Amino acid sequence: MSVANRRWFTRLTVAAGLLVAVVALLIAPAGPARAHAVLVSSSPVASAVVPSGPAEVVLTFSESVRKVPGKIRVIAPDGSRADRGEPSFSGGVVTIQVDPAGGRGTYLVSYRVISADSHPVSGAFTYSVGAPSTPPVDSGDDSRADPVVGNAVKVAKYVGYVGLLLLVGPAMVLAVLWPRRLPRRGPARLAWAGLGLVALATVANVLLQVPYTAGGGVFDVTGEGLSAVLGSTFGAAHLVRLGLLAAAAFLLRPVLAGPVGRADLVILGILGTAALLTWPLAGHPAASPAPAVSVVVDAVHLGSMAVWLGGLVMLAGFLLRRADERELDAILPIWSRWAALAVSALLLAGTVQALIEVATPAALVDTTYGRLLLGKIGLFVLVIAVAAYSRQLVRRRTAAGRPTSMRRAVWAELAITAVVLGLTATLVQTTPARTAGSDVAGGSPGYFSTTLTSPIYSLQVELDPAERGNNTVHFYAYTKDNRPQPVVEWRATAALPSAGIEPIEVPLLPLTDNHATGEINLPAAGEWQLRVTVRTSDIDQATVTATVPIR
Structure with a gap:
């Protein structure tokens, strides 16, 4: 294939990937951005005794919610289903039609819905008609919170983060800093492995979202549940990511093989930036009080992490072992400036994130999210100290002659940040402190x-x-x-x-x-x-x- 035909084919592929992304965004349902809905009221009121059976049960949540098919039930005193038909959703109000001719006694209302940041919200309460009786049991409710699913979601997110830094690091270094005399095969394989891990994690997140929101085990993935996930903002963001990864793969091949033109690098950078935005669009930032700011800040945070850690992997795994003294004299000062900029962006973005997600100083110690964030900050301070030591080695004239010291410092940075990534994967699945510590309508x-x-x-x-x-x-x-x-x-x-x-x-x-x-x-x-x-x-x-x- 000629160079002109290759470029035409590459641009056509990129256009197709972008088209997939746009279509996925268009089919995604629009809705107000909030997070972790809370049931603020119900009619009948929880534990109330009413003189006659109501024709409907109304649940009012603090924010808009979406339904989990078949997970809202009203159980009569005799254990039969009292609800009639599918419940209706209007923002944060859910209306359940109920048979008003049901018997006297205690009714059980159980619900499971999805908040705007894709996390499930479940609960139950009772009300009585005429007089209380022994509460019924919802024997048909199989929406158990399986801890295996929750842990699998965290692992999938962790794998996605690792894949991202393994993709960004080699692509960045090969495009700008790689010495011409050194073979590219090892870094190229690392980049392709990173791309595969990101794609694998993306698919896994979509599949795990079905049992995570609907309840059940890891393999309880139904067609109806998968369709509901793919039709949500969460699913659309992940479809966009897969489309962008497919488009980027065609531009990545020439970058990994050898020097390319600036136009290809610019297009690849645009695709990478768009892909970074899919992470916050599928999580807490898109449902924050300031979604536009949170999404951008979270993307900057994630991108800076990928540049910094991906560059460290390339430095420790390849450059400090293979490059000679003259090449290291040229590479290390440039890398040191990149690392300083990436760390500065991480600190700034992290500070803004903390102000938005934590909201109050007390929430730092009073909520699980706040305590996890404090742990992440402590480890980050430690890794910054190691990074400062590495930067001092670069500034010394003998640094290039002592790559062993540099390599040890870099591996120390990577070891600590591996734990930081684990905390990050847990944080994105934890109720934000601003929600856990808020007083919503009583x-x-x-x-x-x-x-x-x-x-x-x-x-x-x-x-x-x-x-x-x-x-x-x-x-x-x-x-x-x-x-x-x-x-x-x-x-x-x-x-x-x-x-x-x-x-x-x-x-x-x-x-x-x-x-x-x-x-x-x-x-x-x-x-x-x-x-x-x-x-x-x-x-x-x-x-x-x-x-x-x-x-």
């Missing part, structure tokens, strides 16, 4: 979650809000191999020994065979002792205890 700030273990089961505990007043607690029981553990009987108490408060019984409502919920009023702040006894058979039971900080 709701409350704070959230507590932990996993307790016993010889016969593990127990996922969630309490919201973790403050004085009314609280909702959820318990999920699992076997040792992370399968749902059927429970025969639940018992729970909460006590505050430091204030002389004796154990308070927590009334629990079983929602599924491994999931129970309850409401309790915690009257004082302090370190509450939550004691849970789970009986899994006639003879097998175990008690676990958690310390819950209540503000």
Whole structure:
């Protein structure tokens, strides 16, 4: 193929990739940008006793939500379905048609919806017609929060970050800094591996989003669920990324093979920038109070990380081992300036992100998101110190003659930042501090979650809000191999020994065979002792205890 034909084919391929991206954006449903919706009211009110059966149940969330097919139910006292037809969604209001001629007694309303940042929100409450009765159990609810799925999502995101830096580093260095005499085969393979990891992680994120939002195990991927994910903003962003990766692959080949013209580099840079934007568009930044700022800042943060760490991989893996003293004298000062700019951009973007996502200083220590962010900052300070040492080596005239010291410093930077990437992958799946610490329409700030273990089961505990007043607690029981553990009987108490408060019984409502919920009023702040006894058979039971900080 001639050079002219190759360029024509490349530009045609790029145009096709961009067309895929545009089509994906056009089919994505538009909606207001918010995050982590909270149920602020219901009609009938939770735990209310009404004289006659309502014709509809209305759920009002703090922000717009989308439906998870088949995951909103109203269960009658006799265990039958009382809801009629599909619920209607209008922004943050969900209306469920109910048979008003149902029997007297207690009804169970269970729901699972998706907030604007693609995270599921679930819960349940009861109301009674005429007089309360024994609450029914939603035996058809299989939307369990499988911890394996949650961990798999984090791993997929981590793999995507690693792939991004392995792609950006070799492409950047080969295009600008690579000595002509050195072979390109090793860095080229690394870049293709990075491209493959990004593509693999993108597909994995889409597939895992189905059980993550709908509930179930890793392999519970249905056509209906996949269609719903692909039709969302989350799915559109990932389709755009795949299209841009396909287009970039054709431009990447000549860049990895040898020097190319400036036009090809500019087009590749534009495609790379567009691809970077798909990460924040599919997560918290797109649902922040200032989405335009958050998306741009997060893309800058991610791009700076890829430039810095990708360059370090090339430096440690290839240049410091293969380049001679004269080549290193020319390369290291340029790389040092690049690294300084990338780190400066990381610091600036990270600061803006923290101000938006954390909102208040107290949220740094009072929320899981804030504590994870503090850990990330601490590690980042450490890696900056190592980077400063590396920069001092570059500035010394003998630095090029001592590549071993440089290589050790670079590997230290990479080791620490590998942990930072792990924290980042966890942060993007954690409720932002601005939401966890906000007071929404009488709701409350704070959230507590932990996993307790016993010889016969593990127990996922969630309490919201973790403050004085009314609280909702959820318990999920699992076997040792992370399968749902059927429970025969639940018992729970909460006590505050430091204030002389004796154990308070927590009334629990079983929602599924491994999931129970309850409401309790915690009257004082302090370190509450939550004691849970789970009986899994006639003879097998175990008690676990958690310390819950209540503000």
